[in-house]
Amino acid sequence: MAGRSYDIVIVGSGPVGSAVARTVADEAPDLDVLLVEAGPALSDPPGRHVRTLPNVEDIARAQMLAQAGRVSQPPQEGRIAARPGTYLIGDGVVDSDDTGMPAAAMSTNVGGMGAHWTGSCPVPGEGERIPWIPRYEFDTVWADACGLLRVTQSAFDGWPLGAEVRSALSAVFDEGRAPDRRVQPMPLAIEIGRSCERYWTGIDVILGDVIERGAVELRAETLVTRITLENDEVTGVMIRDRRGEEEYIPARAVFVAADSFRTPRLLHVSGVRPPALGRYLNDHLQVMALARLDDRLIPAAARTRHSRTAGTLELFSGVNWIPYDRERFPFHGQIMQMDASPVPIDGLDEPWPGSIVGIGLFGCKDIAAEDRVAFDDAAPDETGLPGLTIRYRLTDTDRATIDAMKKAAADIAVALGGPVGGEEPTVLPNGNSLHYMGTVRMGLVNDGTSVSDRLGRVWDVNGLFVGGNGVIPTPTACNPTAMSVALAIRSARRAIEDLRGATPCTKEESVAT
Secondary structure, eight states: OBOEEEEEEEEEOSSSHHHHHHHHHHHTTTSEEEESSSSSSSSSSSOOOOOSSSSSHHHHHHHHHHTTTOOOOOOTTBBOOOTTTESSSSBBBBBBSSSTTTTOOOSSSTTGGGOOOOOOOOOOOOSSSSTTSSSHHHHHHHHHHHHHTTTOOOOOTTTTTTHHHHHOOOOHHHHOOOOOGSSOOEEEEEEEEETSSSSEEOHHHHTTTTTTTTTTEEEEEEEEEEEEEESSBEEEEEEEESSSSSEEEEEEEEESSSSSTOOOOOOOHOOOTTTTTTOOOOOOEEEEEEEOOGGGGGOOOHHOOOOOOTTTSSSSSSSEEEEEEEEBOOEEEEEEEEEEOOOTTTOOOOOOOOOEEEEEEEEEOOTTTOOEEEEEEEOOOOTTTEEEEEBOOHHHHHHHHHHHHHHHHHHHHHTTOOBGGGGEEEOOOOOTTTBBBOOTTTTSSSSSSSBBBBTTTTOOOBBEESSGGOOOOSOOOSOOHHHHHHHHHHHHHHHHHTTTOEEEEEOTTOOOO
């Protein structure tokens, strides 16, 4: 059965898919837009970040829905437990030889990971930027992306420890850096209310009122099972709703932003299989540590201003940032002030509010075509689509990067006062950052090493776009969400041009396009 036709169908309602929908709705209101999401809405109105829900019961319910009904299991020796709101792709078994991606996880809900993310939006530095996108062009769409995400660096102004932490870090890490790459507050996707309440950005913020005013139609609990093609041109999609009923939706263009695993899978089942599809998979190397602030960094106001209930924990009393610097600090650092510990730390039952600081470092993966997600047509998952198998290995270069990150994390802990309990930094298992990239990567020419052109158009298929972290082709250390949204805005604008009659993608796309 054929349903209503649309100008563009967007697959996946996360930050990227929603940014595409918002861009098309705002800049081409004459076009009909359908936004399709396999998972359920977690809130009413749909798309709120779970952290903004009114009580713990609502949050727990939303996280269970996002986990597709899977009950979270406690961690076991040698196995990884999924974070609330996500579920593991594999069995979570950690191998001693650094193979596989045991912590790889996903969520299935309206808003995608945008309902669960930390909101960190660091600006990529030299070496992280895509070299063939002109700086002025990227900076323009970066500003647009930060506007959609409501990015600010003033979310925790006034917190009495923020300046002291930055001062201590600056003394160690700022020398020789450009002014915009010195230690500073983390850019965060968050809004501050009149009563200083913090509202983390979900897709409700990104979409604005486009659903209410009918500019975009959202269909939740609807799985896109195939993109339909005729003579290498998109004609629409096949969908299946939660009742199991299937429908053909005609469309002039399809934009797939499902995630770095499900986007290449949908192309695979649709018969779109360029050589690079699913390859070049990479995730950030990740090291964590805890530090206790030196007493000299804790002003009297911090000891008296904030009261707390014993045993409670607020994870985001403030977030500072050590930016990536290719020559001096080729990592991305998040320094997160924790108001209190939920358990006694280092012999003290009640540390001063804010005196325990979490240190998170992200490093660049040594990217290889052999690291990939593969699709098993003979072993479908619960959706009926091919099962996912991840093939992934750390290289000697990666291990050297991790050693350097451990040293850097230890240096940060010393700069702030010292490691909690004398513990060394911890290396987190592959896949833990949830920042999966590369599987539908962009490229300049159709030479078999990329899936899409520099504007996200899939090679050799007219009307088919891809977006999300999977299009990022460069090794990066910074959180990729804002970068992916910026790239998606570029792609959405090109989709509008194509739908209005501009020259479509050809087999030999050149730099000039």
